[in-house]
Amino acid sequence: MSDLSEEVRVQVARLRHLLIDVGRRGVFSSPLAAPAEGNFEPLHFETLWWLRAEGFLTINLLAERLGGIAMPRMSRLVDRLEEAELVARVKIMRHDRRHVSVRLTDKGRALAEQVDGIVQERIARLLLPLAGEDRSALMDLLERWVEALGQATQQVDSESLALSASDS
Numbered sequence: 001m002s003d004l005s006e007e008v009r010v011q012v013a014r015l016r017h018l019l020i021d022v023g024r025r026g027v028f029s030s031p032l033a034a035p036a037e038g039n040f041e042p043l044h045f046e047t048l049w050w051l052r053a054e055g056f057l058t059i060n061l062l063a064e065r066l067g068g069i070a071m072p073r074m075s076r077l078v079d080r081l082e083e084a085e086l087v088a089r090v091k092i093m094r095h096d097r098r099h100v101s102v103r104l105t106d107k108g109r110a111l112a113e114q115v116d117g118i119v120q121e122r123i124a125r126l127l128l129p130l131a132g133e134d135r136s137a138l139m140d141l142l143e144r145w146v147e148a149l150g151q152a153t154q155q156v157d158s159e160s161l162a163l164s165a166s167d168s
Contacts, residue, residue, distance in 0.1 A: 043066055043069070043077055044077065044080070044081060045115055046065075046066055047062065047066065047077060047078075047081060047087070048081075048086065048087075048104070048108060048111060048112040048115050049112065049115050049116060049119060050062060050065045050066070051087065051102060051103065051104045051108070051112065052104065052109065052112035052113070052115070052116055055103065056090065056101045056102060056103035056104075057101065057102055058092070058099070058100065058101050058102075059071070059074055059075065059078060059100055059101075059102060062074065062078075062102055078102055081108070085105055085107050085108070086104065086105060086107055086108035086111060087102050087103065087104055087105060087108050088102070088103055088104075088105050089101070089102055090102070090103055
């Protein structure tokens with residue numbers, strides 16, 4: 001952090017304190033956390049939500065979306081969801097078991113719809129304390145932030161490609 005400007009360090013400190021204050025108010029639990037009812041573990045809940053959002057994902061990408069969990073754990077999680085008939089594995093390459101995608105079954109899709117409803121209710125509860133204009137301003141700012149993150153990622157990817165090409 002030493003190579004950051006003073007302005008950025010001050011903003012990081014402000015954000016850190018704001019996040020601590022948010023946590024103290026008890027709203028830091030993830031909207032993707034499993035509901036109290038049902039036989040869900042949080043990662044089951046999140047997996048269904050991500051598959052609903054993305055349609056299908058390779059097991060590697062799904063592990064990334066879930067915070068970079070280890071592949072053995074990811075495989076066991078998919079096994080449990082497959083046994084419950086909520087997801088199905090789809091081979092990407094016929095003769096290679098390592099290249100597999102995961103998609104929702106009809107039963108999984110129906111449950112994922114319920115999951116998404118719960119997520120939306122939780123997000124609404126987080127937003128309701130703000131006035132309508134403030135909510136809109138927050139959404140606008142978050143959209144700009146996501147766009148800037150995408151551009152920064154593309155720039156890093158481009159720089160990495162240029163470096164690897166010059167090494168060759």
